[in-house]
Structure formats: C-alpha cells, structure tokens
Amino acid sequence: MVRFSGRLLVGLGQGLVGLVGAIGTQAMVLSSAIQATLRGECDLSELRSALVRLGLGSIPVIVSTAVFVGGLMVVQSAPLLSRFGAESYLGWGAGFGILREVGPVLTGLMISGRVGSNNTAELGTLTVTEQVDGLRALAIDPAGYLVAPRVWAIIVTTVVGTVVSMVVALLGAAAAGLFLLHVHPATFYNGLTSGMLSWMDALHGLAKALAFGIVIATSSTAFGLGAKGGPPGVGRAVGAGVVSTAVLIFAMDALVSITSRVE
C-alpha cells in the first residue's frame, strides 16, 4: 500500500512536471511565431500553402462531421422534447448546444485529429531527418519558415472551420428534426431565433474556437519539433500530441465556459 501510494505520488509528480513543461514549450512556440511575424519573417508562400493544405483539405472532414453532429443533437434531445411535447424548443436546444458547446469542441477535436496530427507528423519527420538543423545551417530561421506559417494557418482553419461547422450542423439538425421528429424547418428556425439565443452564444463558441486553435497549433508544433528516434518516434510524437491536445481542448473548454459567464 505504501509502495503503491509512493508510485502514485511519483506518477502524479511526473505528470505535473510534464504538464508544466508542455505548457512552457507551447508558450515558446507561440511567442517565437509572434516574434517571427512581427519581424516580418513569416514566409507568405508557406503560409498560403499551409492554408490550402491544412485548411481547405479539412473542409470535407469538418462538413461531414458537422452534419452528423447536428443530427446527433436532435437525436439526443428527442426523448426529452417528446416527453414534454416541447418540439418548438428543438431549435433552441440544438442551437444552444451546437453554438456554445458541441460545435466548437467536436470541430476542434476533428481538426486536432486531422490537421494537428498532420502538422506533428510533418514537423516530426523534418526533425528526425535533421532537416530543421539543415534549415538553420542555411541561415533560414525555422521559426519564420516552419513554425509561424503553420501556427497561423491552424488558428485560422480552426476559427473558420468552426463557423462552417456551426452553419452545417444547424442545417443537419433542422433536417434531422424534420425527418425524425417531424418538426417543420420554420418551427426550428423560430426556436432558434425566438430570443433565448443571442449572438453572444455564437461569439462564445468562436472564443472557444480561437482558444482551441491556439492550443492545437502550439501543441502539435511542439510535439512535432520534439520528436526523436526515427520514424517510430514520429508515430509516438503524433500519438502523444493528439492525446494531449484533446486534454488541452477540454481544459480550455472549461476555462472559457467558466470565465465568460453570461447573465
């Protein structure tokens, strides 16, 4: 028992040290991206290609996720609504969930899965094959050439992707409401706009998306640049990066929810 609790304490301590280290590394990634941009060293052609590859490339994933997320929200609230006969509240319920919680979180998770791990894999490959050091040898600053374009591209992708997914998820929810609960789209729209939801709810979701974008960008970059040990090391870095990004997304979700209390 003593040995077990000792091991538990050691594990907790190691976890805490790891967490602080991870936050520090991510802050360094973000600050080096900001510094490189302020110095005007952010490579614009890299930024454009990162936006196309990471941003446009993840639109299909985002859209297909959002349709089903909208449907899922309706399926989830269906038993509750039909119990009280409150179908006119469907638009409000689905809209509330999609705009404030589920839309940003699920989009963030999907972008972390696709864009974040892609970023980790690319940067990790460059790191373990010592191409990052090669850049330094050529007097090209990796912060301006590799880090800053990717960080900005991922943040923009997350925010824009969340807007897209909110719209698509609301359409998906309206469609699922029509087919599953026979709620007319006009009723759905009325529930959405009847005044219980405001633009503040959408802004709340966007604030979350911004926070998630920063977390995804910095943590995937940090894990990629920290990869070591050949191709298997890249795989390990991707796995560890995805997991810790997911934890950070939920931590940021709690933080934003609690700090931006609307009354």
Added chain:
Amino acid sequence: MTSRRSSGGPGGTSAGGSGSSLGPDEPEGASSRRSLRGSDFALALSTVQDGDVQPMPGFVLPHDESRASLMVTVRATLSALSHTEGSAVVAQAYEIGVRSLPFLCLVLAFVGGIIVYQAGIQAMRIVPDTSGIGPGYIELLVRDLAANLTGLMLATRVGASIAAELGSMKVTDQLDAMRLCQTDPVAHLVAPRFLACFLVTPIVTIIAGACALASGTAVGAVAFDIRPQNFLDPRFVTVGAVVTGMAKSVAFGLAIPLVSAHAGLYTRIGSQGVGDATTRAVVGSSIAVIVLGFFIGAILHVLLGGA
C-alpha cells in the same frame, strides 16, 4: 494478382492450380520494390503442401492499399480470432483499458462539469428551477454522452497508438519478418487488440461515465446549490436509454480497432508514413464513432419509440 487473392481467401483451402499463375501474373513495374515478401513464401508453402496447411489470415492480406479494403482486414481479423492467445488479449486490455482510464476520466469529468454548468445557466435564464437538471443530465449521460465521448476519446488515444505501433512495425519490415517466421501478424497483433478493445470499451465507458456523474454532481452542488440527493435522481433513465448507450459503446469498441489497425497495416513505406497512418486512424475512427453514434441513436429512437 487477383487469382492469388481469391486462391487464399481467409479460411479457404488453397487450390492447387493457383501456384502456376503466380509468376507470370506479377506486374512488371512494381517488381522492383516488392520482390519477395513473406506472403509469397507462405503462399508457396501452402501450395506445396496442398491443402494440409490453411493459409493464416495475415498472410493473405493484399500488400498495397489499392487492392485492400477495410472489409478485407475485417474478414482477416475475424477469421484470425480463433488463433488468438489469451495472454496477448489480457496485455492489450491492460494497455487499452487501464492505461487509457486516467485520460478518459479526466476528459469526461471536465465535460460533465461543463455541461451541468451550461445547463444550469440556461435553466436559470428561463425558469429558476434546477430540479430537472440532475435527472436530465443522468439520462443524457446514460443514453449518449458517456458512450459517445468515451468512444471519441478512445478513437484518439487507442486509434493513434494502434496505428503508430503497427505502422512503425510495418515501415521497419517487422510484419514481413513475422510472416517469414510463420507467425501471422493479424492473429498476433490485430486480433488481440480487436478483442481487447471490444471487451474493454463498455467497461471503461461505465467507469468514465461515473466520473462525469461525480463531477456533474459536484458542479451542481457548488455552482447552483443542488443537493446531491436531489441531483442523483435517475427517474428519466429508461431501459431504452441503457440499451442505446450500451449498443453504442459495443459498436465503438468494434469499429475503433478495426479502422485503426487497417490504417496501421497499410502504412506507406517512408518517413511520412507512420504519421500519415496515425492521422488516418484518428480521423477515420472519430468519424466512425460520430456516424455510428448518429445511426444507432436514430434507429433505436425509431425502434423503441422514445421509450
């Protein structure tokens, strides 16, 4: 190549005639990279002994992804189940279940707290009555939230690790080395992970759901002064809700290892390959969880009539 695959389908006996079509069937251009592989030796062995040896499932997987589909991997995995060792399943169950638990519990506890908090704010906006929050939250948790979120998080954690492990074995040619040693990679690597994930997912769903329940109760008590005995009121939980939640978690436990193992088995050779496979595993199994969750929820809602 097509005759090669059909001759050694999983569980099927290899026909004697297939050996003759092996050599001339080989495509010219691809021969530089895939000269001789483990599956060729295995096929040669099984044709030599002509029906005595049943080709094991891992040997008959097609090598390049254009010819491989998820269904081939699924069939191979299912027919490899009888060759699986129990100790490997236990080890994987520890790896997948126990080692994921801290992560799962942390995430579910966060989400549970947030949802109760948001629901409380909304309830205060309309009617200052918090008595419905607890029962409503418990029903949501049992029916959807525990299964869906655990599924998503397992897709991230387990999907990434399965694809990274199998992928790095693939790019370092360890899968072919296993085939050369008459060891079936599907039976030894994929099937234990599949069985373990299938067995463990419902259990970790329940444990993580309990964490979400505890944190929701705590948030309700601290933020909205709901007494725990009023909050923990399962009056809305029906048999249908329990069935829906369990059906989802079983389906996720089946889908996640298969999608991820498929991505890992078909990792492209090269330094980008492992990262790519991990990405595909995480995205594929997350989408599988969301799509399956929607369809199971919708179908059971229609079948059970909202009961």
